[in-house]
Amino acid sequence: MKKIYVLDTNVLLHDPNAVYSFDDNEVIIPAAVLEEIDSKKRNADEVGRNARYVSRLLDGLRDQGRLHDGVILERGGLLKVELNHRSFSRLQETFGVMTNDNRILAVALNYHLEEQEKPEPKQVVIVSKDTLVRIKADVLGLIAEDYLSDRLAPVSDFYTGYSTITVHPSIIDHFYSCRMLSVESLQLQVRLLPHEFIILKDELGTSKSALLKVSTDGQKLEPLYLSNEPVWGIGARNTQQRMALELLLNDDIPLVTLSGRAGTGKTLLALAAGLMKVEDEHRYKKLLIGRPVVPVGKDIGYLPGEKEEKLRPWMQPIYDNLEYLFDTKKNGDIEKILAGLSSIQVEALTYIRGRSIPGQFIIIDEAQNLTRHEVKTIISRVGEGSKIVLMGDPEQIDHPYLDAESNGLTYAIERFKQENVSGHVTLFRGERSHLAQLASNLL
Structure with missing residues (x-):
């Protein structure tokens, strides 16, 4: 029997093509969702891009008929922008405040109650990536699901x-x-x-x-091609680190993905391999290190200074590892070293997108905070003779619309695992310190 799926805003902001993922069932977009999408469309980030995409998609579907009456989708489903099932009276006692989430829940509940009066009622399902919305739906007796089509x-x-x-x-x-x-x-x-x-x-x-x-x-x-010799003073401390160095130093593997908890050595190993390839072997013209600008916790707002000064707080983990590799003794030494080595460039991903990057060793740290589209955009920028390393911890995600199963790093690992141009290793054992390993295990 066909079902009725009521979509939350975060589903469309996560995957703007989500309306096509429900086969021949009925897909409902509440009016509150349109308002939330409209409020996001001016954002300059991935959320804003998806909001604009959804707006254009719905506008294109208007050519097939009135969205309020429903239009047929390519898989036989029916898409509706819902305006009628908005009554909040049945939610008033349970959730007194008429927030957008509660307005969306009201649409699903009213549909559910209406279907129950029919001889053959359809199952009404609210689809949301918001855990609390799914919990509220359960309290109301509604079926709620996470959006899993992209996993x-x-x-x-x-x-x-x-x-x-x-x-x-x-x-x-x-x-x-x-x-x-x-x-x-x-x-x-x-x-x-x-x-x-x-x-x-x-x-x-x-x-x-x-x-x-x-x-x-x-x-x-x-x-293994490599012996267990140190790379820029860094030797593998466990089997998985040796595997990682094998992939990082193999010029025939242009895409390497590394995942693992904090302290497993991902960034340090990648930087050591990149420095050897660029500075010692001259296999690549430049070492390019990028990181998405996604804050952990509350954002610190605008920062003063030139681009390099603004980026320094975001790039500090990279500088920490470079200071260790170059064995600097004083504050400011690493800046002097990098100024003298024009072959090393540290950038935010904001400045990498849109470029063509040939002949370079590219390291993308914290890739778990990238969306599928962003990872595609970055990998497709890789030019002839370049090598790119994506690494991160899928358990530590700061992006509001991503999780361990839907982020760009996991997506790249799973999609490329059968290709002979790529290699992957998951590192499990922490080597930063005994305390850091305990923190990863216990906290």
């Missing part, structure tokens, strides 16, 4: 970039003698992905093991 996998199924396989010890011995294994010889039930790391362990329980990497064509298991 590629649940958190528990995220690609980590490596697998542990138990084998007979003779297979491990064969690898060490031949320095290669065929994927077919392992007789696995799952497909291994290009550049995926494999940890072989002895099924008999001994300490015998091996660390391998799937070849670009996905047919062979090969030894």
Whole structure:
């Protein structure tokens, strides 16, 4: 039986094409949603862009008929902008204040009550990315759902970039003698992905093991290209960090994604690899480091000074790692070093979008705060001979319309995991300090 879906504003601001995601069901956009979208359309960020897109989309659908009466969508569904089911009387006792959220809930409730009077009532579902709206809907006896159409996998199924396989010890011995294994010889039930790391362990329980990497064509298991030598004074402290350095220093992999909690070494490893490639090997012309300007907690407002002075608070985590790598002793030393090294550039992503970037080693930190569209825009800017590294912690998201399953970093990891131009590693073990690791685990 067909359903009636009432959309909250945040669904359309998150995915402006959401109206096409409900097959042949009825999609309702309350008038309060139009008002909220109108208030966002002048924003200069992704939310504003999506608000303008929704406005143009609805305007285009007007050519098919009056939105109030309903227009047929391409999958057979019906889209309505609702004006009639606005009565707030049934919500007055429960939620006294007529906020926009409550107005949207009122539309869903009135539809639900109206359907209950019919011989074959349709199920009314309110779709919202706002947890409290879904809780309120549950209190009212309404069915409420999160918008999940853009999610590629649940958190528990995220690609980590490596697998542990138990084998007979003779297979491990064969690898060490031949320095290669065929994927077919392992007789696995799952497909291994290009550049995926494999940890072989002895099924008999001994300490015998091996660390391998799937070849670009996905047919062979090969030894790691790099030895465990320090990179710009930074050595891998655990297996996942060694995997990360293997990807970061491989010029044949133009896209590397790293995810993990704070303190796992993502930024430090990427910067060390970038400095080696740019300053020592001269493989790339420039090291470009970018970060989205998304505040943690309350925004500090406008900042005085030139562009570099304004960006410094946002870029401070990058400077902290650079100071460690360059072993600076005094305040201001890192600025002098960067001034003398024109090959290193630290920018906010505001200044990266729209550019074409060939021949550079590009690091994008805090990529979990990027939307799918922003990640697409950034990766599509990568020019010939460049390498881009996206990294972040999907558990620490400051963007109001993103979560662990729908952010740009997770989206890039899942969409590129089968491509031979990319590699990924999830780092789990914190190496910043024992206290930092405890904080990540306990808090």
